Amino acid sequence: MVLRRKMIIGAVLAAASLAAIATPAWAQEAEVLAEDVQTNLDNVFVLVSAVLVIFMQAGFALVEAGLTRAKNVANIMMKNLMDFCAGAVAFFAVGYAIAFGTGNDFFGWTGWFLGDDAFQYGTLTVPVTFLFQVAFAATAATIVSGAMAERTKFKSYFVYSIVISALIYPVVVHWNWGGGWLAQLDTPFHDFAGSTMVHMTGGIAALMGAIALGPRLGKRGPDGKPRAIPAHNVPYAVLGTFILLVGWYGFNPGSELAADDAIGGIAVTTTLAAAAGAIAAMFAIWLKSGKPDVAMTANGMLAGLVGITAGTAAVSNLGAIIIGACAGLIVVAAVLFFDRIHVDDPVGAVSVHGVCGAFGTICVGLFAVEDTDFWQQGLFYGGGADQLVSQVIGVVAVGAFVAVAAGLLFMVLKKTIGLRVSEEEERAGLDVLEHGAPGYGPDVVPPTVPTPIGASRSSGSVV
Amino acid sequence: MIKLVTAIIKPHMLDSVNDGLKGAGVQGLTVTEVRGFGRQGGHSETYRGAEYTVDFLPKLKLEVLCGAGDTEKVMEIIRASAHTGKIGDGKIWVVDVERLMRIRTGELGDEAT
Numbered sequence: 001m002v003l004r005r006k007m008i009i010g011a012v013l014a015a016a017s018l019a020a021i022a023t024p025a026w027a028q029e030a031e032v033l034a035e036d037v038q039t040n041l042d043n044v045f046v047l048v049s050a051v052l053v054i055f056m057q058a059g060f061a062l063v064e065a066g067l068t069r070a071k072n073v074a075n076i077m078m079k080n081l082m083d084f085c086a087g088a089v090a091f092f093a094v095g096y097a098i099a100f101g102t103g104n105d106f107f108g109w110t111g112w113f114l115g116d117d118a119f120q121y122g123t124l125t126v127p128v129t130f131l132f133q134v135a136f137a138a139t140a141a142t143i144v145s146g147a148m149a150e151r152t153k154f155k156s157y158f159v160y161s162i163v164i165s166a167l168i169y170p171v172v173v174h175w176n177w178g179g180g181w182l183a184q185l186d187t188p189f190h191d192f193a194g195s196t197m198v199h200m201t202g203g204i205a206a207l208m209g210a211i212a213l214g215p216r217l218g219k220r221g222p223d224g225k226p227r228a229i230p231a232h233n234v235p236y237a238v239l240g241t242f243i244l245l246v247g248w249y250g251f252n253p254g255s256e257l258a259a260d261d262a263i264g265g266i267a268v269t270t271t272l273a274a275a276a277g278a279i280a281a282m283f284a285i286w287l288k289s290g291k292p293d294v295a296m297t298a299n300g301m302l303a304g305l306v307g308i309t310a311g312t313a314a315v316s317n318l319g320a321i322i323i324g325a326c327a328g329l330i331v332v333a334a335v336l337f338f339d340r341i342h343v344d345d346p347v348g349a350v351s352v353h354g355v356c357g358a359f360g361t362i363c364v365g366l367f368a369v370e371d372t373d374f375w376q377q378g379l380f381y382g383g384g385a386d387q388l389v390s391q392v393i394g395v396v397a398v399g400a401f402v403a404v405a406a407g408l409l410f411m412v413l414k415k416t417i418g419l420r421v422s423e424e425e426e427r428a429g430l431d432v433l434e435h436g437a438p439g440y441g442p443d444v445v446p447p448t449v450p451t452p453i454g455a456s457r458s459s460g461s462v463v
Numbered sequence: 464m465i466k467l468v469t470a471i472i473k474p475h476m477l478d479s480v481n482d483g484l485k486g487a488g489v490q491g492l493t494v495t496e497v498r499g500f501g502r503q504g505g506h507s508e509t510y511r512g513a514e515y516t517v518d519f520l521p522k523l524k525l526e527v528l529c530g531a532g533d534t535e536k537v538m539e540i541i542r543a544s545a546h547t548g549k550i551g552d553g554k555i556w557v558v559d560v561e562r563l564m565r566i567r568t569g570e571l572g573d574e575a576t
Contacts, residue, residue: 226513227513227515228509228510228511228513228514228515229510229515230508230510230515231510285511285512288512289509289512289513289514290509291509293509293510293511293512295510295511296511296512332512335511335512336512339511339512339513348511
């Protein structure tokens, strides 16, 4: 996306200078004005997109709170609150420089604390570029909280939030969007809005976290089979899913990083993949268990969204429906698979973001309609396997790096602070012991001065 | 003699029982949300493709105070209006009440029902 924007600016500048030679002064001013308007439009559009992506935090919070139990609802909300806050500060201080600073093929090192040399994209200002990117960093970070729900020490989760936003996510981003080695392959790796960069990064970290923790108490039945631990609030989960869908209109079209004629098509492929994912997941679970399960269908919509994110600008509308539907089927199979191998992921984050993120990224190499400066035509359209190979390289490399980095992080946390709460705390719920009060408390009426038996409340006299 | 009629019913049958009792002139009814199992022994539901059993199903407990002469009528109204014929309809039982007092007036016994 970087290159395309530069070409547009080049064309506009060329047109402006031609106009300056050929036209009178008043027309020249009008040309310059048009360019300023475009710059402002770009900045406004990307800023609004960033806000939409930040709103996805609310969606994640509700999905995760809804799909887990009432006794842990304050804890999961707190984790969502803090991974954004810790992530924002960490990405501002360190992460942004590692991701987008000038450096080598693997990480950058200029622009700490948004200081001098902080990266700015095209005509976007530094603050707008940063805000959009920090919203993405926070998305990658918050994916993990659901997979580690209902059993993780808050302290450890807080440390994790800082490390993923300051180090792990920024390194991955530098490889591709920061101009690193994945962007320099003969056929560059293409991940338009972050199926791999954001979602798979979060999903793999979530997988490592869930493995390091082990399943929740009671998740494994006495017969060794996985048991269901049902959601406590399905309306939260569905509302959160819809909020995520809305946020995705910032995530995908916003990644165009310009208010141009491509954003509408991107919004359409995003919509179609989301819808197809939900429909496919609904039928898959309906066939499997005899009922159209609501939580699984909501997961299906998110799977479609994650799946389309890499190729949202490159594929046709039909391609988007196919990718979304396949992601919807894959997420159901993946959720059941991780259940079976006793990786306890209460909200399906590993399946939605990890598995479907990888799938969607690879799909660019299959479904890209035509050659452009940013991607090669996909295999299904007769474009050969070059793009496909690059996509697989990117998925494998990012997956391996995140697995090792996050695995190390959780191992160190386990050995030092400790990763999991005590058995007693897990049974009682994390709300009271981690945070002091339940998420859904009773209405407490603080006692006033007690009225003695037989006393009249109005006069206060004792009979 | 005052009797306490206690019934466990399916939650969605409350309106029909309430209408029946009010129609018969019953002056008071206490409802409590409870959970439990009887002969049906809970039931199983599915979530994300996995089955789980709900051991204790939500029910309502109704309590009605009435004079000894009215107990048969009250029991029959509850039985008829809470009846679905499917397992889990609940139970009704009656016990003697030793003493009864209305808090507002201090009335005792039959006057307090």
